[in-house]
Amino acid sequence: MTTPSASNEQRAINDEPIVSFAAIERSFFGVKVLKGVSFEVGAGRVVGLVGENGAGKSTLMNLLGGVLQPDAGQLRANGRPYAPKNPNDARAVGIAFVHQELNLFPNLSIAENLFLTDFPLIGGGAPWIDRSALLARATALLHQVGLVHGPETLVERLPPGERQLVEIAKALGADARVIILDEPTTSLSSRECERLFALMRQLRERGIAMIYISHALGDVLRICDDLVVLRDGERVGGGEAKEFTHDRLVSLMVGRQLNQLYPERRASRQVGSDQAAKQAPEKSAAPRLAVRSLSQPGIVRDISFDLAAGEVLGISGLLGAGRSELARILFGLDPCVSGEVRLEGRRLDGGPRRRIERGLAFLTEDRRQEGLCMEASIADNIALVTLSAHGRTPARWLDFTGIKSAVSRMREAVRLSPKATDAQAVRTLSGGNQQKVVLGKWLLAEPKVLILDEPTRGIDVGAKFEIYQLIHQLADRGAGVLVISSEIEELIGICDRILVMRQGEITGEFRCDEFDREKILGAALHSSRA
Amino acid sequence: MSAPNSKPFLRLLDFAPVALFAAVLLVFGLMSDKFLTVANLLQVLVQASSTAVVATGMTFVLLTAGVDLSVGAIMFVGAGLAGKMALGGQPLPLCLLVMLGVGLLGGAVNALLVTRLKLVAFIATLATLYIGRGTGRWITQTRAMNLPDSFLALGSAKWLGVPLPLWIAGAVILVAQLVLTHTPFGRQLYALGNNAEAAKKAGLRTTRLLASVYILSGLCAGIGGILALSQLGSVSPKFGELYEFDAITAAVLGGTSLFGGRGKVFPGTVLGAVLLKSIFNGLVIVQADPYLYPLITSAIIFLAVLIDGLRCRLIDRMERRKVFGS
Numbered sequence: 001m002t003t004p005s006a007s008n009e010q011r012a013i014n015d016e017p018i019v020s021f022a023a024i025e026r027s028f029f030g031v032k033v034l035k036g037v038s039f040e041v042g043a044g045r046v047v048g049l050v051g052e053n054g055a056g057k058s059t060l061m062n063l064l065g066g067v068l069q070p071d072a073g074q075l076r077a078n079g080r081p082y083a084p085k086n087p088n089d090a091r092a093v094g095i096a097f098v099h100q101e102l103n104l105f106p107n108l109s110i111a112e113n114l115f116l117t118d119f120p121l122i123g124g125g126a127p128w129i130d131r132s133a134l135l136a137r138a139t140a141l142l143h144q145v146g147l148v149h150g151p152e153t154l155v156e157r158l159p160p161g162e163r164q165l166v167e168i169a170k171a172l173g174a175d176a177r178v179i180i181l182d183e184p185t186t187s188l189s190s191r192e193c194e195r196l197f198a199l200m201r202q203l204r205e206r207g208i209a210m211i212y213i214s215h216a217l218g219d220v221l222r223i224c225d226d227l228v229v230l231r232d233g234e235r236v237g238g239g240e241a242k243e244f245t246h247d248r249l250v251s252l253m254v255g256r257q258l259n260q261l262y263p264e265r266r267a268s269r270q271v272g273s274d275q276a277a278k279q280a281p282e283k284s285a286a287p288r289l290a291v292r293s294l295s296q297p298g299i300v301r302d303i304s305f306d307l308a309a310g311e312v313l314g315i316s317g318l319l320g321a322g323r324s325e326l327a328r329i330l331f332g333l334d335p336c337v338s339g340e341v342r343l344e345g346r347r348l349d350g351g352p353r354r355r356i357e358r359g360l361a362f363l364t365e366d367r368r369q370e371g372l373c374m375e376a377s378i379a380d381n382i383a384l385v386t387l388s389a390h391g392r393t394p395a396r397w398l399d400f401t402g403i404k405s406a407v408s409r410m411r412e413a414v415r416l417s418p419k420a421t422d423a424q425a426v427r428t429l430s431g432g433n434q435q436k437v438v439l440g441k442w443l444l445a446e447p448k449v450l451i452l453d454e455p456t457r458g459i460d461v462g463a464k465f466e467i468y469q470l471i472h473q474l475a476d477r478g479a480g481v482l483v484i485s486s487e488i489e490e491l492i493g494i495c496d497r498i499l500v501m502r503q504g505e506i507t508g509e510f511r512c513d514e515f516d517r518e519k520i521l522g523a524a525l526h527s528s529r530a
Numbered sequence: 531m532s533a534p535n536s537k538p539f540l541r542l543l544d545f546a547p548v549a550l551f552a553a554v555l556l557v558f559g560l561m562s563d564k565f566l567t568v569a570n571l572l573q574v575l576v577q578a579s580s581t582a583v584v585a586t587g588m589t590f591v592l593l594t595a596g597v598d599l600s601v602g603a604i605m606f607v608g609a610g611l612a613g614k615m616a617l618g619g620q621p622l623p624l625c626l627l628v629m630l631g632v633g634l635l636g637g638a639v640n641a642l643l644v645t646r647l648k649l650v651a652f653i654a655t656l657a658t659l660y661i662g663r664g665t666g667r668w669i670t671q672t673r674a675m676n677l678p679d680s681f682l683a684l685g686s687a688k689w690l691g692v693p694l695p696l697w698i699a700g701a702v703i704l705v706a707q708l709v710l711t712h713t714p715f716g717r718q719l720y721a722l723g724n725n726a727e728a729a730k731k732a733g734l735r736t737t738r739l740l741a742s743v744y745i746l747s748g749l750c751a752g753i754g755g756i757l758a759l760s761q762l763g764s765v766s767p768k769f770g771e772l773y774e775f776d777a778i779t780a781a782v783l784g785g786t787s788l789f790g791g792r793g794k795v796f797p798g799t800v801l802g803a804v805l806l807k808s809i810f811n812g813l814v815i816v817q818a819d820p821y822l823y824p825l826i827t828s829a830i831i832f833l834a835v836l837i838d839g840l841r842c843r844l845i846d847r848m849e850r851r852k853v854f855g856s
Contacts, residue, residue, distance in 0.1 A: 088733045103728045105721040107791045112717050117733045119714040127713045156845075 016079040017042045018209045019064065019095070019178050024073035026059055033059050035233045036073065041178060041226075044207045046200060048224030048241065050217065052253055052488075052521070055230040057213050061180055064211075065097055066090040078177070096171030098181045104163055106156035110147075111138035113155055114170050141169040145199055161192030168199065179203070180211045185219060186320055197223050215318050215525050217249050231255045247518075250525070254488075254517045262493030263469045286345030288480030289449045291330070294339035299325045300504045303339070307449060307480040312471060314491035315484045317501035317524045323484045324365050326501070327451050330482075331355060331362040343449060356385060359448030363438050363455055365484075371438040372426050379407045379422040382440045410440035415466055432463025439470055450474060453484045468494050488520050500524050537848075543841045547783050547798075550833075551805045558812030565815050572693070574811045575804065576685075579699035580757035582803035584773055585780035586706045587750025589799045590743040592781050593710075593723045595790025596651035598747045600640060601777055603662025605755035605770030608632035610669040613677050613765040622680045629759075630752040636662060637748020641741035655744075659774070667767060674766040677759070685760030695757045702753055707796045719743065723790030775831070780806050782834040789842050806830065 017040035026034040034056045041047045049057050062068040063075065066084030075082045077093045084090045090097075097103075104113050111134050120133035138151035145165045155163060164184055171179045181200075185193050200210060200223055214220050220227065220241075227244055229237035229252045237244075237252040289307040294300055300322050307313050315323050328334040330341060332351045341348040343358050352362075364370040372381055383390065383403045390399045390406070407422060414436040420429060426437055435455065442450060452471070456464040471494060475481050485491050491498050492515045500508035500523040508523030510516070559566040584601050591598045608629035616625045636658060643654035687694040710716035722729040722739050730736050755770065762769070778788075784802030786793025793799070809830065813823060 087731055091733060103725075103731055105724045105728065105791075107720055107724045108717060112721075116714075116718060116721055119717070121714070127715070128708075129712050129714060129717070131712070156848075 016076075018078060019082075019211075020076045021060070021064075022074045022076070024060065024063060024075070025071045026063065026068065027071055028059075033233045034063075034070075037230065037233070037235050038073075039228045039235065039238060041209045041211060043177070043209055044204050045225045046204055046210045046212055046223055048220040048227045049211055049213045049230065050215070050220055050227065050249060050253060051230035052486075055253070056233040057230055058182070059233075060230070061097070061182060061211070061213065064090065064095060064180065091174055094175055094177035096174055096176035096179050098164060098167040098171065098179060098184055104155050104166060106154065109152045109154055110142065110149060110158075110166055110169075111135055111151035113166060114138050114141055114151075114173050118174075137173070138169075141173050142166075144172055145169045146195065159192075161188045161195070164188065164192075164196065165199070168203075172203075176208065178209045178211065180213070182213045183215070183320070184212075185214060185216055193219070217246050217525055221246065221249070229253060250518050250521055254521055262490075263465060263472060286342070288344060289330075289348075289482070290342040290345075292340050292342075294326070294329065294336055294341065296325075296329060296334070296336040298504075299334070300329065300336070303506055305499055305506065305509075307482055309478045309480055310475050311497065312475050312481045312483060312495045314495035314498040315482065315501060316486075316488055316491050316498055316520050319486065321501040321524065322504035323501050324453050325504075327362060327364075327453050327482070327484060330451060331360060356445065359446070361385075361442035361445060361447035361450045363435075363442060363450070363452045365453040365457070367431075367434055367438050372434060374427040375425055377423045378411075378416070378420060378426060378429070378437055379403070381426050381437050382407045382410050382444060385441050386444045406444055407440075410444050413443060414440040414470060416440065430463075432459040432466075435459055435463070435467060439467065443470075443474070447474075447479055449480045449482070451482045451484070454486065455483065456485070456487075456490065464490075488517050492517065492520075540841060540844050543837050543844075544785060546837050547785060547801055547805065550783075551801060551808075554805060554808055554812065558808070558816065561812075561816045565812055570811065570815070574808045576693050576695050576761065577811060578804045578807035579695040580754040580761070581773070581776050581780055581807060582800050583699050583702050583750050583757060584754035585777040585784075585799045585803050586703055586795050587747035587754075588774075588777040589781045589784075589786050589793055589795050590706070590710075590719065591651070591747045592778070592786045592788060593719050593790060593793055594740055594743050595723050595726070595788075596644065596740070596743065597655065597778065597788070598640060598744060599652065599655040599774045600636060600658035600662055601747060601751040601754070602770035602773035603659045603666065604633055604636035604748055604751040605758065605773060606666035606765075607636065607662050607669065608752050608755045609759050609765045609769050610666045610675075612759070613675040614669060616678050616681070617675060622678075622684075626756055629755050630749065633748040633750070633752020633755070634745060635748070636751065637745035640744040640748065644744060645737045645741045666769075670765060670767065672767050674764055676764045679763070681759055682761075682763040685757075685763075695760060698753065698757060702750065703796055703800055706750075707794075710795055715739070715742070720791055723792075725791075775827075776803075776806060779827075779831045779834055782838050783830070787838050787842060788835070789838075792841075802834075 020038075020040040022038050023036045024034050024038070025032065025036055037056065037060060039047070049060070051057050059068065063070050064084075066086045066089045069083070069085070075084075077095065082093060084093075105116070108116070115134060115138065120130040120137060122128045122130045135151050142149065142151060145168050147162060147165050147169070149158065149162070155166065158166065168179065184196060188196065197219070200212075203210065212220065212224055221244060224241045227238055227241050227249070228235060229249065231253060232255075236255060287306040288309050288311075291306075292304050294303040303326060305313070315326070317323050325334065329336045332349075332355045343360065346358075348355060348358060348360070368374060373384070383406065386406070387398070390403050391397065404422070416436050417429070417433050420433065426434055429437065455467055455471070459467070471481055471483065483491065483495060496512055498510045498515065498520060499506050500510070500520055502524055508520065510520060555566065564570060584605070588598055588601065611632060612625035612629045615628060616622065640655055640658055643649045643657070644651050647654075685693070685695055689697060710719070718729070718734050718739055721732065722734060722736055726736060751773075754773070758770065759765070780802035781793065781799045782788060782802070783805055784794070784798030784800065786798060809826065810823070813826065
């Protein structure tokens with residue numbers, strides 16, 4: 001576009017959207033997460049961005065914020081091509097983020113957080129902060145977002161909802177023209193939400209554009225002017241919000257995809273867990289794992305369920321619904337104030353070591369940080385949990401030949417790539433093989449209950465299939481398997497039963513003949529807020 | 531809230547150094563009537579001045595969740611060089627400038643190791659500690675040097691009835707306090723120490739901030755070296771030894787966290803330094819067994835770190851992410 005005169009250029013800027021995405025593509029490690037997404041954000045519009053976990057929303061926003069760069073396509077801001085290299089570039093064109101994890105410094109005051117990179121200075125040149133100007137400007141900003149706290153209040157004294165307002169005040173202080181709100185309501189009470197929405201309407205009046213990312217579809221439909229629906233990195237719908245209903249949004253988000261394959265379950269899924277329990281008659285009738293009224297303030301609320309022998313039980317829910325937190329409590333990593341957990345009828349307590357001895361195993365969400373010793377060898381990693389069982393009396397020297405044979409048995413069982421040697425560092429393996437090492441480590445302990453948190457995250461399709469098979473084999477041998485996953489399709493493919501969590505509570509239970517993506521997603525989303 | 535009584539307990543922990551200080555004054559005051567005299571307390575302050583200055587620099591480093599183990603070695607190199615020059619007939623001001631220069635240089639080396647080579651502060655400054663000690667021994671040929679009286683005169687000089695070392699320490703503390711509380715640089719240090727990742731995202735120049743704290747710490751070590759030299763009047767091979775631990779102990783006793791983002795020069799670190807020195811002064815006055823000193827030092831360090839650990843655990847618990855709002 002050529003704009004010869006200044007007035008023309010002015011008009012062009014006014015007419016043009018503040019931010020636009022055109023055919024944006026981005027891959028991670030060869031996997032395309034954005035496949036040509038286009039949309040625009042106009043001045044004074046609130047654009048809702050919805051989609052399941054992993055649909056590409058966060059990646060899209062990271063591109064806008066300069067945290068990542070696109071592989072193809074063009075971004076424009078204020079009518080000009082925009083290729084941010086870092087967060088400062090984004091700030092410079094008036095793009096501000098209000099993140100899910102707030103980026104405030106709780107040890108500093110509200111005013112200091114607002115002007116951290118831009119303190120007003122005495123006389124403009126001296127290195128000293130002009131306190132009175134700082135406080136006056138902070139007070140003005142706080143007034144705009146309706147916060148009554150003094151600007152010298154430490155942020156650590158504010159509840160989450162008010163911290164969010166501080167973030168918005170910060171965006172306003174930086175003269176933001178576009179504010180991106182990423183799941184702003186997850187930790188807010190309904191009153192705090194109303195306050196946020198009222199503020200958003202005011203900002204819209206002032207011509208500030210907002211991109212609103214949320215799983216709370218009721219809120220999205222209420223507050224947004226335009227919607228963009230993403231699924232698997234593609235824009236599958238969009239337009240004015242009034243053209244959408246809750247049900248239409250859900251079905252767009254879910255779509256239909258048959259590109260993933262799941263192994264056939266050998267034990268009959270129809271009869272499910274009861275059958276499996278009968279197949280192991282020597283065991284008592286007590287379930288493998290019985291959880292009763294488990295509660296921890298702010299984390300989980302009144303969680304109760306049974307996990308039968310031979311059952312694969314899925315836990316679905318959105319990010320931050322409390323699923324991983326529940327797993328950590330079950331494994332004894334985090335405390336809970338009330339409720340109890342029984343393993344085969346006997347109360348389960350103590351820390352992870354005692355729970356492992358009772359037959360519990362936990363494959364964590366983050367295998368690099370928590371699941372593996374990345375620099376250690378495959379053999380050392382596999383032998384880690386069961387190491388104490390390989391001590392030889394009386395001095396407890398390690399039985400290296402025993403360990404070696406156990407490791408090779410496990411490598412066979414999890415079908416680890418034969419190219420890798422026992423002594424090879426785990427760091428050098430692919431994601432799928434790394435996960436197999438974690439699984440092998442736990443399988444060696446012959447667990448009675450195995451908790452898997454996102455077992456196939458970042459793993460290629462072939463390895464996924466093999467991990468599903470391993471899960472089924474383990475269940476067929478009588479273990480109870482608890483699978484946490486953000487992919488509903490995956491849970492439907494491999495589970496006998498699915499529980500759904502939302503905000504720390506179980507909000508749905510589905511047996512395998514009732515599996516329905518939309519219903520499961522519905523239970524995971526808060527459809528609306530009272 | 532998972533622990534409803536954590537807030538009052540936290541305040542109690544903040545109060546701990548003051549209570550400890552009061553207890554020290556009371557106990558030694560009761561044990562000897564020589565302890566609570568103006569002359570002795572002034573003596574304690576003079577003795578604490580060099581530690582307080584070094585600990586002030588250390589506070590800057592600790593605020594960023596780093597540590598500087600090389601301060602004592604930097605003091606030694608500076609003092610050794612200055613001593614050699616003074617004995618060679620160089621004028622006093624030039625000798626003092628060289629000590630400051632050595633401090634800045636040592637700090638710059640640390641800054642380089644930490645920010646450019648991305649070494650862990652503990653290891654980087656441990657390396658400079660050994661390099662400094664070695665260099666110092668080489669300069670002094672491991673011999674004690676008795677310096678010209680001009681150095682001692684510096685220590686005993688008074689202005690308006692107050693010993694010169696106190697004026698110098700006071701000035702350093704005042705400037706440090708103002709920098710930490712009243713400049714963007716100071717406030718950004720707190721942000722960096724609280725959450726380095728978020729600080730980077732917020733657009734702070736984290737590398738520059740991090741480099742400056744090590745340079746400042748080196749400079750403070752240089753000034754601290756001058757103050758120590760003005761009281762001792764000689765450079766022995768043990769000059770500046772264990773100053774790093776005194777400085778860390780003083781800062782942590784004064785409420786500065788080893789985990790970064792929390793701490794104050796005044797009263798915090800200064801109080802810690804004075805507390806530390808008054809304990810030693812008291813032990814000397816009541817003629818305690820010298821073999822007890824290390825035990826008592828270690829008990830104080832243990833106490834300081836215990837308090838810091840407890841405080842951080844409490845804060846951590848109060849800050850933990852919630853799945854649902856209350």
